[in-house]
Each structure stands twice: as C-alpha cells, then as structure tokens.
Amino acid sequence: MALPLEQYLRVAKMPHIWCPGCGHGIVLQAIVRAIHELGIDTEKTVIVSGIGCSARAPGYLHFDTLHTTHGRAIAFATGIKLAKPELNVIVITGDGDAAAIGGNHLIHAARRNLDITVICFNNNIYGMTSGQYSPLTPQGSYATTSPYGMLEKPFDLCNLVMGAGGTFAARSTTYHARQLTNVIKEAISHKGFAFVDALSQCPTYFGRRNKLRTPLDMMNWFKDRAVPVNAWEKLSPEEREDKFPIGVLKKTQATELTEVYKELIQQLQQRGGE
Amino acid sequence: MAAEQKRVAMTGNEAVAHCMRQIDPDVVAAYPITPQTDIVQYFSTFVSNGQVKTEFVTVESEHSAMSATLGASMAGARAMTATSSQGLALMWEVLHITSSYRAPVVMPVVNRALSGPINIHCDHSDTMGSLTTGWIQLYSESAQEAYDNLIQAVRIAEHPDVLLPVMVCQDGFITSHGIENLNLLPDETVKQFVGEYKPEHYLLDLENPITVGPLALQDYYTEVKYQQAKAMENAKQVILDVAAEYEKISGRKYGFFEAYKLDDAERAIVVLSSTAGTAKAVVDSLRARGEKVGLLKPRVLRPFPAKELVDALSSVQAVAIMDRADTFSTAGGQLFVEIRSALYESDKRPLMKNYILGLGGRDTTTREITKVYSDLAAALEKGRVEELITHLDVRE
Ligand SMILES: Cc1ncc(C[n+]2csc(CCOP(=O)(O)OP(=O)(O)O)c2C)c(N)n1
Ligand code: SF4
Ligand SMILES: [Mg+2]
Numbered sequence: 019m020a021l022p023l024e025q026y027l028r029v030a031k032m033p034h035i036w037c038p039g040c041g042h043g044i045v046l047q048a049i050v051r052a053i054h055e056l057g058i059d060t061e062k063t064v065i066v067s068g069i070g071c072s073a074r075a076p077g078y079l080h081f082d083t084l085h086t087t088h089g090r091a092i093a094f095a096t097g098i099k100l101a102k103p104e105l106n107v108i109v110i111t112g113d114g115d116a117a118a119i120g121g122n123h124l125i126h127a128a129r130r131n132l133d134i135t136v137i138c139f140n141n142n143i144y145g146m147t148s149g150q151y152s153p154l155t156p157q158g159s160y161a162t163t164s165p166y167g168m169l170e171k172p173f174d175l176c177n178l179v180m181g182a183g184g185t186f187a188a189r190s191t192t193y194h195a196r197q198l199t200n201v202i203k204e205a206i207s208h209k210g211f212a213f214v215d216a217l218s219q220c221p222t223y224f225g226r227r228n229k230l231r232t233p234l235d236m237m238n239w240f241k242d243r244a245v246p247v248n249a250w251e252k253l254s255p256e257e258r259e260d261k262f263p264i265g266v267l268k269k270t271q272a273t274e275l276t277e278v279y280k281e282l283i284q285q286l287q288q289r290g291g292e
Numbered sequence: 293m294a295a296e297q298k299r300v301a302m303t304g305n306e307a308v309a310h311c312m313r314q315i316d317p318d319v320v321a322a323y324p325i326t327p328q329t330d331i332v333q334y335f336s337t338f339v340s341n342g343q344v345k346t347e348f349v350t351v352e353s354e355h356s357a358m359s360a361t362l363g364a365s366m367a368g369a370r371a372m373t374a375t376s377s378q379g380l381a382l383m384w385e386v387l388h389i390t391s392s393y394r395a396p397v398v399m400p401v402v403n404r405a406l407s408g409p410i411n412i413h414c415d416h417s418d419t420m421g422s423l424t425t426g427w428i429q430l431y432s433e434s435a436q437e438a439y440d441n442l443i444q445a446v447r448i449a450e451h452p453d454v455l456l457p458v459m460v461c462q463d464g465f466i467t468s469h470g471i472e473n474l475n476l477l478p479d480e481t482v483k484q485f486v487g488e489y490k491p492e493h494y495l496l497d498l499e500n501p502i503t504v505g506p507l508a509l510q511d512y513y514t515e516v517k518y519q520q521a522k523a524m525e526n527a528k529q530v531i532l533d534v535a536a537e538y539e540k541i542s543g544r545k546y547g548f549f550e551a552y553k554l555d556d557a558e559r560a561i562v563v564l565s566s567t568a569g570t571a572k573a574v575v576d577s578l579r580a581r582g583e584k585v586g587l588l589k590p591r592v593l594r595p596f597p598a599k600e601l602v603d604a605l606s607s608v609q610a611v612a613i614m615d616r617a618d619t620f621s622t623a624g625g626q627l628f629v630e631i632r633s634a635l636y637e638s639d640k641r642p643l644m645k646n647y648i649l650g651l652g653g654r655d656t657t658t659r660e661i662t663k664v665y666s667d668l669a670a671a672l673e674k675g676r677v678e679e680l681i682t683h684l685d686v687r688e
Contacts, residue, residue: 069378069410085408085410087378087407088378089353118352118353119323119352119353121352144324147324147326147329148329150324150350162336163336163350165336165337165340166340
C-alpha cells in the first residue's frame with residue numbers, strides 16, 4: 019500500500035535531525051504505516067514523547083503532539099487518557115527515557131493496564147547526550163560511561179512490562195520493518211496497556227564503539243540474533259544465549275483502568291441519586 | 293607568591309573538568325544533560341585513566357545524582373556532581389535536603405534555559421529558580437572564572453563556619469563550549485589550596501554515631517532554618533577571605549562582584565556572566581567618546597551582598613539591571629527586584645530600569661547594550677524612567 023506521507027508528516031519540518039543510518043526513521047515509518055493501514059482517525063490520536071533523539075519523532079508527525087520532559091511522557095499520557103478515554107494515545111519513548119529516568123511511570127502504567135500504546139525506540143544507548151550507557155546496554159558493550167564494557171545487567175523491557183501487569187508486549191527491530199509495522203498495528207488495536215520494544219540502531223554512538231561499523235552491520239546484528247517467538251519457545255537456555263525473541267510475546271485481556279474508572283463514577287452517581 | 297601557571301586553550305567545560313581533576317574529589321555522581329555533559333564526560337576519562345582516585349557513580353536521573361552525592365557527603369566524602377537546566381529542576385527536592393543537612397557539596401552548573409518549549413541554549417532560568425534552596429551561588433563570565441570559582445568553592449563550602457553547598461555557574465555554550473585561553477594552576481598548588489576534607493560529623497564515623505534529617509516540627513525546625521541563615525551570613529566573610537588567599541596563589545582578584553569603570557560612572561549596567569564581556573566592550577567604546585558609563589558584574593548572588601552593592605552603586609545616577617530570566621511576577625527579574633530592594637537603604641537612589649534579555653540563547657549584541665546606555669541617558673534627561681521593565685529584542 020502506497021503511503022501518503024504528506025498526510026501524516028509535517029513535511030515543512032524536514033530535514034530531520036537524525037544521523038545518516040539512524041534507525042529511528044524506520045521506526046517512525048512503521049508507526050505511520052501502522053496508523054495508515056489501521057485507518058484510525060488521526061483527529062482522535064494524540065502522540066506524546068519525552069526527550070531524546072527518539073522523542074523528536076512527534077515533531078515530524080502531523081497529529082496532535084505533545085513533547086514533554088525527559089522520562090515523563092507516560093505520566094503526561096496518563097492524564098490525557100483519563101481526561102479523554104476516547105482518544106488513541108501513543109507514547110514515543112527511548113530506552114533511557116522509558117527505563118532509566120522514567121522507569122517508574124512505565125511499570126505503573128503497565129500495572130494499571132491503562133489503555134495506551136508505548137513504543138520504545140530502543141537503541142541500547144543514550145543517543146541524544148552522545149552515548150552514555152542506558153539500562154538497555156548489553157553487558158560487555160562499550161559506551162562513554164562504560165569504557166571497559168558494561169558491567170550492569172540490562173532490563174528486558176518486555177519482561178518488565180509483562181511482569182508489571184501490562185496485557186500486550188511485543189518486540190521487533192528495524193531490520194524486520196514489516197513485522198514491526200504489524201506488531202505496532204496490534205499494539206494500537208489492543209484494549210489495555212500495550213508495549214512495543216522497537217530495536218533501533220544508533221550507528222553514531224553505539225555502533226562505532228562496538229565494532230558494528232555501519233548501520234547495515236547493526237541491522238545484521240538484529241537479524242542474526244532475533245528469533246521468532248514460536249521458535250524461541252522451543253530453544254534451550256543455551257541456545258537462547260545471545261538471542262532474543264521477536265513478535266507478540268503477550269496478548270491477554272484484563273480490566274482496563276479508564277473503564278473501571280468510568281464504572282465507578284457511574285456507580286457513585288447512581289448511589290448519589292438514590 | 294603566585295605559582296607558575298600553564299597557559300592553555302580550553303572550553304569552559306574542559307576547564308571545569310580539569311579543575312575537578314585537580315580537586316580529585318572522593319565521589320562524583322552524575323547524569324548527562326546538554327550542555328553540562330562534557331564536564332562529566334572529560335572527568336570520567338580522568339577516572340578511567342586512573343588520573344584521579346574518585347569513585348565515579350553513574351545513576352539514572354539527576355534526582356539520583358544529587359541524592360547519591362549527598363549520601364556520599366554525609367558519609368564523610370568530598371562529593372561533587374554537575375548539571376544544567378532540567379537536571380537542576382529535577383534535583384530541586386534534594387537541593388534543599390543538601391543545604392539543610394549542611395553538606396558542603398560543590399556543583400558546577402552550566403546555565404541553560406528551562407523547558408518549555410524545550411531549548412538547550414543559555415539563560416539563567418535554571419539557577420534563578422534555585423536561589424531559595426540555601427545554596428551559595430557563584431557566577432562566572434569566562435572559562436577562567438569558572439575554573440577559579442570552582443577551586444574557591446571547595447574551600448567556601450567546607451569552611452566550618454559555613455558548611456553549605458555551592459553552585460558554580462557558567463553560561464551554556466557561550467562559555468561552556470567556546471574555547472579561550474586561560475591559566476591553570478599546577479596540580480600540586482590546587483591540591484594544597486583545597487586541602488584534605490576532614491568533616492567533624494559524618495555517618496561513617498562509627499565511634500560517634502549521628503542521625504541526619506530526623507523529624508523536626510514546631511519544636512526545632514525554626515532553629516535549623518535560622519542556623520542555615522546564619523551560615524549564609526558567615527559565608528560572606530569566608531568568600532572574601534578565600535578570595536584573598538586565592539589571589540596569593542593565582543594573582544587573580546575576586547570579590548562579591550566586579551566593578552568595571554564604575555568609580556565615576558553616571559550610568560551603569562548590572563549584568564551577570566558572559567554578557568558582561570560584551571557590555572565591557574560597549575563601556576570601552578562609550579568611554580572613548582567621553583561618556584561616563586560603567587558596569588557591575590555580580591559574582592556572588594547567594595549570599596546576596598546587599599550592602600556592598602549599594603556602596604558600589606552609590607555614585608551612579610541611573611542603573612539598568614539586566615535579567616537573563618523572567619520571574620513572571622510582572623514586577624521585574626530577580627536581580628532587579630533584589631538590587632532595587634537593597635538600594636532602598638541608599639540615601640541617593642539612582643533611577644532604575646530592568647531589562648529581560650537573552651532568553652533561550654538569544655544573542656545580546658553590543659548594539660543592544662549601547663541602546664540600553666542611551667535609554668539611561670534619556671531617562672536622566674527626563675528625570676524619570678518611562679518603562680520600568682523592558683523585554684529586549686522581542687517580537688510582539
Ligand atoms: C531531567 C533531564 N535530565 C537529562 C536530560 C538530558 N537528556 C536528554 S535525552 C537523554 C537520553 C536519551 O536517551 P534515550 O531515551 O535512550 O533516547 P535516544 O536519544 O537514545 O533516542 C538525556 C539524558 C534531560 N533532557 N532532562
Ligand atoms: S545519535 Fe544515534 S539515536 Fe541519535 S540521531 Fe544519531 S544515530 Fe540516531
Ligand atoms: Mg536510546
């Protein structure tokens with residue numbers, strides 16, 4: 019399906035700020051394509067972001083957009099969704115934004131099963147501030163703040179969200195752009211908290227330091243390590259080493275916050291009327 | 293005698309990082325934010341190269357950076373962090389805890405406009421927003437001053453009559469990323485000047501257990517705040533004493549402010565940090581035409597040197613106070629309000645005017661500053677100020 023980009027992008031804002039070979043443009047394209055293919059009402063869609071290279075994406079999107087502060091996008095989005103539950107609320111965030119400075123908001127939105135979609139442009143690094151390690155930097159990888167290799171164990175964001183009570187979690191990568199679009203479509207359509215871990219490459223600050231010299235090397239790195247979730251289920255712990263599952267990892271139904279909130283208000287109003 | 297100094301070309305951030313290397317604090321906990329990131333970035337290479345003994349702590353936000361720094365300080369360490377803008381805003385809660393726990397933390401701040409809209413360039417909204425947090429604040433015009441102020445800050449903070457945290461501010465990008473020539477003291481001289489930190493009370497002193505920050509309500513809270521105010525009062529003398537001592541090793545003179553061609557000036561501008569450099573050039577060219585103009589550049593905003601400022605401005609007939617941040621009170625910027633209030637005690641109050649300028653990195657040129665001096669001349673001629681608060685260089 020041809021994508022009428024002018025309909026979705028603020029063309030006047032081009033050229034964008036991203037470096038040549040940055041994966042963030044591919045993730046943005048997947049989001050736009052997902053929205054286009056779903057045919058959802060763009061007038062009823064709000065896109066919220068925090069701060070980072072990733073968080074610049076809404077600046078290019080011809081929607082109602084809100085560019086907030088570092089780490090707080092989900093908190094702002096919670097307010098929007100509770101005030102106007104009929105809106106589609108999509109949060110664009112980075113791995114630092116979502117899991118470091120703003121980690122608290124992520125787990126609580128998941129726990130509440132708030133009906134928003136969070137798409138994490140996960141490049142395993144703080145891109146915007148020139149390459150400090152993030153809570154998603156793999157062990158042993160180099161960053162400006164891990165000159166001898168990352169010591170700490172990273173998060174698995176999908177596991178974190180699932181463990182906290184989120185009802186939808188999926189992962190894909192910029193190499194698997196078509197699948198990425200599909201999981202974003204499913205995430206947006208899902209009723210309840212939906213999280214997409216979108217692996218994206220930062221050639222400038224991650225690749226160059228980690229012997230992945232070109233953006234293509236980085237995408238091949240995704241290709242070689244990503245395992246479709248069905249195949250992943252059958253792998254032994256040894257076989258899973260250095261690999262990660264892609265696809266929809268969890269999709270269940272549970273009570274959703276804005277709905278139970280509405281019910282409570284109705285109950286209390288009825289009681290008040292009696 | 294002044295020590296042999298090395299002339300180097302460095303950015304403000306590099307100068308500050310080298311200064312931190314020379315201070316060699318026990319702990320640095322920090323989180324990256326533009327335009328401060330460089331400082332900690334350079335410093336972290338000194339750590340990984342083994343040039344300092346510092347424990348370097350990476351954290352997940354500035355709130356944690358300030359908390360970890362304070363924790364280290366309470367444990368008895370010399371502890372530092374650095375930040376800008378939103379980072380300082382996120383630290384706000386812990387800024388108060390730090391000053392009230394009387395922790396002599398020293399923090400370089402690279403001034404950057406607060407969001408929103410998001411902006412990465414210089415104004416002073418970040419540190420102006422923390423004037424009431426109980427921190428001492430020193431402002432720097434140049435990389436040299438940022439370097440000199442940081443060394444002195446350690447001594448001021450740790451002085452037993454003070455024991456308060458200190459922020460050392462420089463202008464984002466203009467100073468932090470601009471390269472200039474400056475003099476570095478020898479490592480050994482700095483080391484001797486700052487000395488070893490020997491706290492009297494600290495948590496890891498297992499022989500003398502203490503508790504820090506327990507509940508104090510109507511019974512003691514007031515006394516704690518009074519003691520903080522007293523310490524701030526004491527800081528005034530300590531700042532001058534440390535400056536005098538620093539002059540001996542560096543040959544560079546510091547006080548509460550710099551008075552530039554102010555002695556016989558009829559008209560003066562009061563302006564902080566890098567804009568003062570631009571304004572000095574204007575003073576020089578107006579002086580060459582025989583105009584009696586001068587400049588006052590505050591260095592210390594906390595404690596506020598009210599009496600000294602009044603004395604310094606006593607001969608001036610018209611003053612423009614330049615604020616690189618608004619308070620939105622509609623009664624003027626913070627510098628204006630405080631200096632105007634101080635001048636209430638003066639017998640000869642000059643005409644005063646406030647300018648809000650340079651927001652979010654907007655450049656202030658010599659042309660605009662020349663205009664400010666001619667506005668003052670016009671006010672003197674009329675004998676009154678027509679517009680009390682002017683937003684400089686703004687589209688309406
Ligand atoms: C309170 C606060 N602290 C620090 C920053 C500086 N900062 C901007 S973006 C960023 C990291 C972004 O990393 P990530 O979320 O992974 O996004 P990426 O740039 O990699 O897409 C940081 C630390 C800020 N804007 N606000
Ligand atoms: S720094 Fe990295 S994440 Fe940011 S635009 Fe460049 S490649 Fe992309
Ligand atoms: Mg990132």
